[in-house]
Amino acid sequence: MRDLRIPIGSFFTLVGVILAVTGVVTGNRAPLETVNVNLYCGFSMLVFGGIMLWLSRRSS
Amino acid sequence: MTLAPVDYVILSLYFAFVLGIGWIVKRKVTTSEDFLTSGRSVPVWITSLAFIAANLGAQEVIGMCASGAKYGIMTAHFYWLGAVPAMLFVGVFMMPFYYGSRARSVPEYLKLRFDEKTRALNACTFAVMTVFSSGISMYALGLLFQLVLGWSFTASVLLSAAIVLIYTFLGGLTSAIYNEVLQFFLIVLGFAPLAIMSMLKAGGWSGMAARLPPVMTHAWSYLKEPSQNPMGVEVFGLVAGLGFVLSFGYWCTDFLVVQRAMAADSMSSARRTPLIAAFPKMIMPFIVIVPGVAALALSKMALGYALPLKPDGGPDYDQAMTTLMAQFYPSGMLGLGLTALMASFMSGMAGNVTAFNTVWTYDLYQGYIRKSAPDSHYLWVGRITTVVGVGLSVGTAYLASHFNNIMDFLQLVFGFVNAPLFATFLLGMFWKRATGHGAFTGLLAGTFAAAATHGLTLAENKGGWLGSVVHTFPSTMAQNFWIAIFAWSTCMAVTIVVSLLSAAKPEGELHNLVYGLTDIPHDAHLPWYKRPLPLAAVVIVALVVLNILFW
Numbered sequence: 001m002r003d004l005r006i007p008i009g010s011f012f013t014l015v016g017v018i019l020a021v022t023g024v025v026t027g028n029r030a031p032l033e034t035v036n037v038n039l040y041c042g043f044s045m046l047v048f049g050g051i052m053l054w055l056s057r058r059s060s
Numbered sequence: 061m062t063l064a065p066v067d068y069v070i071l072s073l074y075f076a077f078v079l080g081i082g083w084i085v086k087r088k089v090t091t092s093e094d095f096l097t098s099g100r101s102v103p104v105w106i107t108s109l110a111f112i113a114a115n116l117g118a119q120e121v122i123g124m125c126a127s128g129a130k131y132g133i134m135t136a137h138f139y140w141l142g143a144v145p146a147m148l149f150v151g152v153f154m155m156p157f158y159y160g161s162r163a164r165s166v167p168e169y170l171k172l173r174f175d176e177k178t179r180a181l182n183a184c185t186f187a188v189m190t191v192f193s194s195g196i197s198m199y200a201l202g203l204l205f206q207l208v209l210g211w212s213f214t215a216s217v218l219l220s221a222a223i224v225l226i227y228t229f230l231g232g233l234t235s236a237i238y239n240e241v242l243q244f245f246l247i248v249l250g251f252a253p254l255a256i257m258s259m260l261k262a263g264g265w266s267g268m269a270a271r272l273p274p275v276m277t278h279a280w281s282y283l284k285e286p287s288q289n290p291m292g293v294e295v296f297g298l299v300a301g302l303g304f305v306l307s308f309g310y311w312c313t314d315f316l317v318v319q320r321a322m323a324a325d326s327m328s329s330a331r332r333t334p335l336i337a338a339f340p341k342m343i344m345p346f347i348v349i350v351p352g353v354a355a356l357a358l359s360k361m362a363l364g365y366a367l368p369l370k371p372d373g374g375p376d377y378d379q380a381m382t383t384l385m386a387q388f389y390p391s392g393m394l395g396l397g398l399t400a401l402m403a404s405f406m407s408g409m410a411g412n413v414t415a416f417n418t419v420w421t422y423d424l425y426q427g428y429i430r431k432s433a434p435d436s437h438y439l440w441v442g443r444i445t446t447v448v449g450v451g452l453s454v455g456t457a458y459l460a461s462h463f464n465n466i467m468d469f470l471q472l473v474f475g476f477v478n479a480p481l482f483a484t485f486l487l488g489m490f491w492k493r494a495t496g497h498g499a500f501t502g503l504l505a506g507t508f509a510a511a512a513t514h515g516l517t518l519a520e521n522k523g524g525w526l527g528s529v530v531h532t533f534p535s536t537m538a539q540n541f542w543i544a545i546f547a548w549s550t551c552m553a554v555t556i557v558v559s560l561l562s563a564a565k566p567e568g569e570l571h572n573l574v575y576g577l578t579d580i581p582h583d584a585h586l587p588w589y590k591r592p593l594p595l596a597a598v599v600i601v602a603l604v605v606l607n608i609l610f611w
Contacts, residue, residue: 004106007084008242011077012249015070015396022066022392029390032363033257038392041253048249 003060009052016046061208061386067395074246074399075223078239078406082227085235092438095232096418097164097323102234104329106241108336111147111320112344113240116247117408118401119197121348122204126377128352129367131291132276133610135352136345137298140279140606142307144338148596150312150321151334156580157489158322159330160572165322166315167423173488173573174565175496176427181503183423185477186315187416191449192470194412195456199467201405202457208382209398217457220402224409225450229443233323233418236410240320243407248340250400251347254381257388258354261363268357276353279610292535301541305548309482316415327581328590335595342602355380358387409453416449417442472514479544480506480551487555492567492574498559506551513543 019042028036089095102110127135163169167186171179198221202213227235262268269277275289282288283295291298311317311334321333358365365387367375385397421442430437460467484503487494515526519533533539570577588594 004238004241007077007081008245011073011242012245014073018066018070018073019392019396026390026392030388030393032261032358032365032387033390037253037257037388037390041249041393041396045249048245 003056005052005056009049009054009056012045012049013053014049016042016044016049018042020046061382061394063209063395063398064391066392067398070392070395071399071402074403077242078223078227081238081242082230082235085231085238088234089230089232089439092421092435092442093164094234095439095442096414096421097319098232098234098237100323101325102237102323102329104324104332104336106237107320107324107329107333109244109340110237110240111317111333111337112341113244113247113407114236114320114411115317115408116244116344116404117197117411118201118204118405120408121247121251121401121404122200122378122381124345124348125352125355125381128349129356129375129377129380130352131289132272132353132356133279133345133349134275134282134289134291135349136279136606136610137302138307139341139345139349140603141299141303143311144341144599144603145303146307146311147334147338147341148599149308150318151331151338152592152596154312154485154489155321155331155334156327156578157573157575158318159324159327160578162572163322164422165418166313166318167419169573170484170488170499171423171427173570174494174499178484178496178499178503179423179427181500182481183419183427185474187419187424189474189477190316190412190416190419191452192456192467192474194409194416194449194453196460196467196471197405197408198453198457199460201401203461204378204382204401207379213461217454220405220409221450221454224406224413225446228410228413228417228450229446232442232446233319233414236414237320237323239410240407243403244340246396246400246403247407248347250396250403251351253393254384254388254397255347255351255354258351258358258384261388262354262357262361268353271357271360272353276356277610279607281611286534286538291537292533293538293541297538297541297545301538301544305479305482305544306541309478309544309548313481313485315419316411319415319418328583328586328592331592332590332595335592335599338599339602342599342606351384352377352380355384358384412453413446413449417445420445420449475540475543476507476510476514476547479510479547483548483551484555487552487559488574490575491556491559492570492576493559493564494555495559495562495565497562498555498557501558502551502555505554506547509550510543510547513546514539517542 019038023036023039023042030037093099158169161169161172163172167179167183170182198217202217205211205216206213227239275282286292286294321330324330324333359367368379368383370376385394389397421438425441426438480503484499514523517531517533517539518524518529519536519539522536567577572578583591
């Protein structure tokens with residue numbers, strides 16, 4: 001494999017998008033939490049995935 | 061707990077990536093060494109993360125959270141007192157011999173350093189042990205998913221086993237290691253939000269400290285007497301038993317983790333693998349233990365949250381993690397949290413399977429069954445062993461579901477076998493006079509000493525099967541620590557005495573195997589972060605700070 005950061009980055013970018021969209025569409029439904037967990041977590045994972053992909057691009 | 065379609069989408073996406081990585085790696089595998097040792101070509105950041113992930117099985121994640129709820133932040137001793145110092149030791153002091161000897165496995169190192177019988181003893185017990193421990197963790201996972209999600213035991217066991225089988229069969233150790241890195245990030249990103257949210261909800265660290273007895277939020281303050289803390293241990297038993305014998309025994313000699321470092325692309329990378337891994341390892345208590353402590357604090361607040369009860373009426377700490385997820389994660393993140401749990405299980409299982417493969421193929425099959433065959437034959441044996449290893453694990457999982465007592469008994473026996481190991485390696489690597497006869501008798505004597513200690517002492521009605529009870533421990537944890545201490549000391553003493561009585565191995569045969577006859581690489585010209593000693597120093601400083609903060 002050329003660079004492991006590509007699959008890891010892609011996975012978290014995809015999951016981040018799915019979670020953020022779920023967060024926007026459904027709002028929050030967790031019993032003990034008031035913030036929109038999916039939106040925040042999804043956004044963080046999107047950022048993490050993006051950094052991974054960017055690092056991989058930069059080094060190639 | 062019920063899952064929504066989006067949760068299944070995330071779980072399936074993860075499975076697709078795991079299998080995809082296996083498929084891509086497959087093209088690189090052409091020899092048995094590619095398959096079983098990654099051809100020593102993996103970059104250091106990957107081996108480091110795999111080094112922790114292979115140990116971070118589902119039982120570890122669920123168990124550490126449970127212990128957090130049961131024993132409090134003292135549980136962090138498994139990391140800050142146990143794992144991390146041992147990881148520094150293996151990186152700085154032991155890796156030059158493991159990597160420099162060109163051995164392909166830990167038992168093979170024992171053969172080069174000592175003799176055939178010591179290798180055979182270690183290889184056989186290790187092979188049996190890995191299969192059983194992966195079966196037992198598979199059983200635990202199946203049980204948990206049955207309890208929490210209502211999934212069928214058979215379906216979750218077979219599905220997870222099949223996926224691990226496919227990607228390790230395709231890409232061998234490289235595939236397992238690459239996936240372990242993905243699994244590591246998934247475990248961290250999947251559980252960290254839970255730790256943050258549950259802690260905030262419980263009022264932060266100070267809020268938790270205010271709601272719980274002080275022993276739950278202090279790691280060292282209540283160790284003078286076993287009666288002061290729920291673990292029932294005192295400071296010497298903890299430091300010597302857990303901090304020294306058990307942790308060093310596991311992290312420095314267990315091929316499951318050492319194999320990851322041995323796959324690194326250079327001696328420098330191999331030595332830095334456990335050292336770099338020590339940084340995230342130090343942080344892990346905040347992700348896996350703190351939620352357990354928070355769960356206990358939350359159950360004392362009027363939120364309607366409580367730990368589920370076991371049939372006997374006591375709290376079921378093993379469910380701390382999953383019940384928290386149900387409270388804090390909406391559909392979506394819930395799927396990711398369960399995927400992380402699945403990932404932790406798979407990383408643990410793949411770790412066991414790849415280590416089993418290498419030991420079976422190189423140490424047992426090539427060592428005793430068919431010594432000289434073309435390499436393609438051993439590659440084929442390695443692949444077949446993957447299938448057999450996974451099959452045996454599944455069998456063990458079912459055995460465990462029917463005969464729980466047998467499993468408890470086997471785990472006990474494995475504990476006896478493991479306890480003395482570190483003494484053997486310590487003498488083997490740092491005392492060139494240690495001999496094969498010494499190592500072998502030392503290991504046997506240490507195992508018997510462990511069994512005898514268990515047979516002569518009692519803790520929570522366990523042990524004492526030798527008829528007379530000479531001591532009663534306040535907890536099985538304390539008993540385990542002391543068993544380890546006695547086993548290690550016996551192994552050390554017997555190995556030294558028998559070695560001195562038997563003929564020494566000629567120095568010419570000990571190059572790159574023992575301290576004093578091995579070239580330690582000079583690295584003074586490298587920047588500090590590429591050198592083992594400065595890295596270890598930074599870890600030690602951070603470790604001291606953490607221990608003081610949670611004193």
